[in-house]
Amino acid sequence: MSDPGPLERHREVALVEVIDRVIDKGVVLTGDIVLSVADIDLVYVGLRLLIASEDTARRLGATPAR
Amino acid sequence: MLHVYAVTDPEPRPPAVAGVDGAPVATLAQGGLAVAYSRHATAPSPPSPETALVHARVCDDLLAQGLAVLPVRYGTRYADEAALREGVAERRQALGARLDAVRGHVELGLRVLWTPHPDDVEPDGVAVEDGGPGRAYLLRRVAQEQQRQRRREAAEAAAAQVHDPLAAAAREARSEVLATPRLLLSASYLVPRHGVDAFRALVEDMAAAHPDLDVLCTGPWPAYSFGDEPREPRSPV
Secondary structure (H helix, E strand, O other): OOOOOHHHHHHHHHHHHHHHHHHHOOEOOOOEEOOOHHHHHHHHHHHHHHHHOHHHHHHHHHOOOO | OEEEEEEEOOOOOOOOOOOHHHOOEEEEEEOOEEEEEEEOOOOOOOOOHHHHHHHHHHHHHHHHOOOOEEEEOOOEEEOOHHHHHHHHHHOHHHHHHHHHHHOOEEEEEEEEEOOOOHHHHOOOOOOOOOOHHHHHHHHHHHHHHHHHHHHHHHHHHHHHHHHHHHHHOOOEEEEEEOOOOOEEEEEEEEEEHHHHHHHHHHHHHHHHHOOOOEEEEEEEEOOHHHOOOOOOOOOOO
């Protein structure tokens, strides 16, 4: 059984959604944003890939709006 | 060094959850606003799934206190409290206006995947007539550009069918079409706290009406996507 269960799938999708918001959204204060663009890209590019992948499409289908 | 989590209404209770790297979360009041932050002897950890979750939990805790919350983007750091006060004071009016906009509301997220028509993915083969390779290249480029535009228009229309009715039912909305080729629509809707179930029912109806689309609705979240003034016109609702 290589396919994770529905709960696990749900968790993964939720995690992607959390990271997407925390890193890419939110108020930008005029502070010292010390994070380099490279730091963000590393995490974020991975997210975009995950969201775009066929696998994720299946997961999204498996966890419809509820 | 300070790691900042959120701008919120005064006076929040210090969140019950620990901050990034286990640091306790403190709050500071400044000009009618409050800020949640943690203090670190060295630079706080860079973003990772674990630290993002910690950041999110602090924002969730503030939201659960019934406060208006504007999560701050991960990685916002100040040298000390004086610098943080100064940073917040500079944007006090804008932040106050956005806190007013999100107060009593939560964010619901939507992702809609579609399967583009196969003809829309690969550019049309262009019948090359005489005129040499330069002409053939240009014709191909024109065809590709037309293809790209047709695809974009089809996506905008398909996304609007889903997004427009939902945006009309929300106080504010933010959306992006084709962030990736399969991600037709990624959107966020600002919905009254007590209106979450009704909005989800609307999304379910929408999903049922478009069986060709994969629809995922997430939340309720603190208003991550609504820290800036809307670019889209605000709905009268």
